Amino acid sequence: MKDTDGCGGGISTITLNERGNKYMRLFKHTSKHNTAGRKPAGNEENGKQYRTINVVGREIALSPKNIVKAVLLCFLVLFLALVIYSVFAIVTAPKIDTAKIYETLSENSTIYDASGKKVDSVYSGENRTNARYNDMPDNLINAYIALEDKTFKTHHGFNFIRILGAIKESVFGGGKVGGTSTITQQLARNVYLKTRMSERSLNRKVVEAWYTLKLENNLSKKQIIEAYLNTIYLGFNSWGVESASEAYFQKRPKDLSLEQCAALAALPQSPTNLALVNLLDKDAKPKPSSILKRTSSGIYVINDISKERRETCLKLMLEQKYITRAQYEKAVKVPLRSMLKPNYHMNDSTIAYFTDYTVAKVIKDLQKKEKLSYDEAWDKVYKGGLKIYSTMDKKAQKTIQKEFKNNGNFPSITNINYDSNNNILNKYGKVALYSLGNYIKNGRFTFKSNEIKDNSDGSVTIKANKRLKIYNTSVNGKTDYSLEFPAMYKWKDGKLNSISGGYINIPQQYKQRDDNGNVIVSARFMQSKEGKQTFQKVGGKYSIPKSSYSINQGVVQPQAAMTIVENSTGEIKAMVGGRKTKGKLLYNRAVEPRQPGSSIKPLGVYAPALQQGAEEAAAGKTHNFVNYNIDRQGAQGWGNHITAGSVVMDERTTNNGRVWPYNAGSGYSGRNTLRSAIRNSINTCAYKIWMQVGQQYSTKMVKKFGISTVVTKGRVNDNNAAALALGGMSKGVTTLEMANAYTTFPNNGVRAEEPICYTKVVDADGKTLLTKSSRSTRVLNSDVAWIMADLMKGVVSGGTGTAANVYGTRAGGKTGTTSNQYDIWFDGFTPKYSAALWIGNDINISLTSMSGYAAALWGKIMNQIPSAKTGSYKAQPHSVQYVGGEYYAKGTYSYSNYVSPEEILRRKQEEEKKRREKDKPKMGANSSGNKAKKPN
Structure with missing residues (x-):
């Protein structure tokens, strides 16, 4: 320990034993210095001569009495310093x-919706449900007391005998002081000092002691x-005995057996390592027996590392007379697997898509x-007890989930x-999905004779280019050879x-892998217990049981995704990335791109056309229409700019010499305006307008x-009409970006740069660690956006x-359907929300609708x-003009x-006919103009 050397000078780090030996040597040394004929050095006290030291100009004898006084004074000073420090810390x-x-306990990592209410069933750092004392069985309470703090019922917060024993063990055993915390101390630490639990400082210990008192x-x-029993972490994402009872045994605490109580009591020492059940990644490869x-x-595995501690708990309960010998003998024989009944869906979140996305953004x-x-x-998000205030409209989120569960809302395949062999083929005749029955029968995968071969050394060779x-x-930096099943149905x-x-x-x-790409499984594995469990002979063939292979979750088809964004703020109000799926960190289709079909037309064709016209008019220019020789209209009849009232002929068009595109219905409707073209989603009209707008301007918009x-x-790109006019994009679009894009129309041409999912x-x-608000960016002039919104309202009121x-x-x-009906969309808006x-199907299979x-x-x-x-x-x-029943951006109106050509020819023929009729002599009239007489 540190102490002042005689309260004078600097700080010395000598032990008390060393200090005592030093003073004894000094005492003995001074007694030998009274030699004859010389006056002894030092000071005399009670007739005895002692060596002296000078302290602030005063000679003080180093007598035992003074030494004791000095030591006591030092201890007093240290004690007073400690008291002062402790008072300051407190x-x-x-x-x-x-x-x-319990209000303190609620401050865990939690996600709140936009109204500030805690979102239920959301994964947080502490999955806790509080239990009341009367709902806890005596065996559960006694198990913890026996193992953690046997004097709990009588001490006043501290077990001083245990502390002294630990110090003694530390001094004479050479270890460190540990294991002295009482249940009350642990509670103080768990509740009030969560952020300082790993801190080793005097301040933290003083504060902990104060909170304990x-x-x-x-x-x-x-x-x-x-x-205490509601605060402790017990592994498996379970805080408190209520949550842990449900997680491990699917029971309430009051229904736990003695051995289950002991199993939970064994966990607080190291809950992550001792957790009775662990969830591993789907790609992990645990022992089949676990x-x-x-x-x-993922893969749920049993973890029985706590067995010895569980048995110790039962033994201590017996010694402390909480249970009888018979109860002990019965409970200690129960294996962990037989007492477990894990709740594999306890941690599934009903709104995982939104919360997973939000957590990822916060991180x-x-x-x-x-x-x-x-x-x-x-760690800060999952373990730091944060409060995340999301932008979620809980009603919107729950509504999407509810309707996604209803199969009646979805088309058939x-x-x-x-x-x-009953495998599903794609449009090119290649296998898209293999039949599960071709791989798994009666829960087993059985090798065919040409797929596996026994080797003379006891190993087996699994052939490449077969079913597997x-x-x-790579596993832990080492090369591995994975034997995988293909996509199936x-x-x-x-x-x-x-x-x-x-x-x-x-x-x-x-x-290992041979030169032919085959995998060789070693004889060592084949002869091991695990190998014999994996490769079983059934009917003379190698068969893999269910415990030794993994098949991923079946996902219902068709699938769906939806995102809702608030128009004025850019806040994400709902996000669902799949239907009838369970778990966390799922494949989120809401942020995975798919081809948009005609729902891209407002973004790539119609809005760019009107915006381009408004910009040209503002610059005093007219549009340069070009005849691309793809149709008969060419550059004629558009007016000075492309507007909502521009005439667009629905007629046969070509691309690179072939007829393209085709409309959803048969034939062509002839004369249209831009308004009717978007309302009825006419592909030829969209193509023609896109050609006049130009690829570069369309891409920019x-x-x-x-x-x-x-x-x-790159060679495959979107610099073409198929992608930007009809939605056949190389990668596609996401529902999140499309919802945000559509907010532009009802929001005066402005959208959020990036939609946000939390505010604080x-x-x-x-x-406050983070605050978030969306930054806006202008996309369209306000008059263009207003006209576009009006056009798209027509799609809903009387179009597709x-x-x-x-x-x-x-x-x-706007609706959207891709070729072969692989993907169908609707992107739209109301005054407040865009969605x-x-x-579609996760693989390209046509829908019925x-x-x-x-x-x-x-x-x-x-x-x-x-x-x-x-x-x-x-x-x-004010810049929107209404002329002849149509709306126009300022300066863009012109006669269209x-x-x-057929009409021109018809008109010419009509005029020629009228001219000839006019020039032709009247029938039955004579030269004098008299009427002919009726013959007799």
């Missing part, structure tokens, strides 16, 4: 109210043990602002082509379920709308999107969201009256 420590301990003085023992279940979330923003690594930011796919992968309840594959579980160290997936470089993040101490009608307001939007909805299903589902969802029907549209800008 005074400056955060104030706590032990009566509100306050807990003991203000709460009863029952309240303390109740709070596997409990394979799910879409990214924390990394950037606080200069953290990904792991540090991840048509035109499925099978090969002779062999891939080179099964029919369930009349619905197609796609399966993204799976793998056979063989540890990396037992595999699509990017301004916030579509980041436009491909402009606060830490456990109330400090009538099924998307929203009662109580006037919605606008994009996609329906075009975009009408998407429009109907969009309308069905939006009609159930109160906020979607509130508010009003922006007022008509295309006359086709």
Whole structure:
């Protein structure tokens, strides 16, 4: 320990034993210095001569009495310093109210919706449900007391005998002081010092002691043990015994058996390592004997590391007379697997798509602002007790989820082509999905004779280019050879379920690959217990049981995704990236691109055309129309600019000499305006307008709308009408970006640069870590945006999107269907919200319906969201002109009256006929002009 050397001079770091030996040597030394004929040095006290030291000009004898006084004085000074320091630490420590301990417990990592209410069933750092003392069985309470703090019922916060024993063990055993915390101390630490638990400082220990005393003085023992059992982390994402009981055993605490109580009591020492069940990544390869279940979330495995501690708990309960010998003997024999009944869906979030997206954004923003690594930011979000205030409209989120569960809202799958083995083929005749029955029968995968071969050394060779796919992968930096199942399918309840594959579980160290690409499984593995469990002989063939392979979760088809964004703020109000899926960190289709079909037309064709005209008019220019020889209209009849009233002929068009594109219906409708072309989604008209606008301007505008997936470089790109006019884009678009893009129309031409999913993040101490608001960017002139919104309202009121009608307001939007009906869309808006909805299959298989299903589902969802029907549209800008029943941006109106060549010819023929009729002599008249006489 540190002490002052005689209270004089500097700080010395000598032990008390060393100090005593030093003073004894001094004492003995001074007694030998009285030699004859010389006056002894030093000072005399009580007739004895002692060596002296000078302290601030005064000679003090080093007598035993003075030494004792000095030591006592030093201890007094140290004690007073410690008292002063402790008082300071206590005074400056955060104030706590032990009566509100459960309010403190609620300050965990939590996501709130836009109204500030906690979102239920959201994954947070602490999955906790509080239990009351009366609902906790005696065995559970006694198990913790026996193992953690046997004097709990009698001490006043501290176990001094245990502390002294630990110090003694530390001094004589050479270890460090540990394991002295009582249950009350642990509670103080768990509740009030969560952010300082790893801190080793005197300040933290003083504050912890102070909080411990306050807990003991203000709460009863029952309240303390109740709070303690509700605060401790017990692994498997479970905080408190209520949550842990449900997670491990699917029971309430009051229903736990003795051995289950002991199993939970064994966990607080190291809950992450000792957790009874672990969830591993889907690609992990645990021992087959440890596997409990394979799910879409990952692989659940049993973890019995805590067995010895569990047995110790039962033994201590016996010694402390909480249980009888018979109870002990019975409980200690129960294996962990037989007492477990894990809840594999406990941590599934019903709104995982939104919350996963939000958490990912918060982590990214924390990394950037606080200069953290990904792991540090991840820990802060998942373990730091943050409050994340999201932008979610809970009603909107729940409504989408509810309607996505209803199979009646989705079209069927048509035109499925099978090969002779019942595998599903794509349009090129290649296998898209293998039949699950061709791989798994009666729960087993059985090798065919040409797929595997026994070798003379006891190993086996699994042949390449057969049913199993062999891939080179990496595990812990070492090369592995993965034996994987391909994408498969099964029919369930009349619905197609796609399966993204799976793998056979063989540890990396037992595999190698030969020159032919085959995988050799070593004889060592084949002869091991695990190998014999994996490769079983059934009917003379090698067969892999269910415990040794993994098949991914079947996903119902068709799938869907939807995102809703608030027009004025850019806040994401709802996001659902799939239907009938479970788990967390799922494949989020809301942010994965798919081809948009005709829903791209407002962004790539019609809005660019009107905006280009407004810019030209403002510059005093007219549009330079070009005859591209793709149709008969050419450059005629458009007017000075492309406007909502411009005449566009729906007629046969060509591209590179072939007829293209085709309309959804048969034939051509002839004379249209831009308004009727968008209302009826006429492909030829969109193509012709896009050609006049130009590829470069169209691409620029699509990017301004916030579509980041436009491909402009490379051999396969989107620099063409098929992509930007009809939606056959190389990568496609996401529902998130499309919803945000469509906010431009009802929001006076402005959209958010990036939609936001949260507004604020606060830490456990109330400090604001992050704030978020959207920055806006202008895309269109306000008059152009207003006219576009009006045009798109016509799509819903009388065009292809009538099924998307929203009662109580006037919605606008655009349908979209891709070629072969692989993807169907409806993207639209109300005064408050814009939303994009996609329906399609994860693999390209045609649907039975075009975009009408998407429009109907969009309308069905939006009609159930109160906020979607509130508010009003922006007022008509003064720069919008109304002429002849149509709206025009300022300066763009001009007479547009295309006359086709046939009409010109017809008119000429009519005029010629009239001229000839006029010049022809009247029949029956004589030269004198007299009437002819009636013959007799």
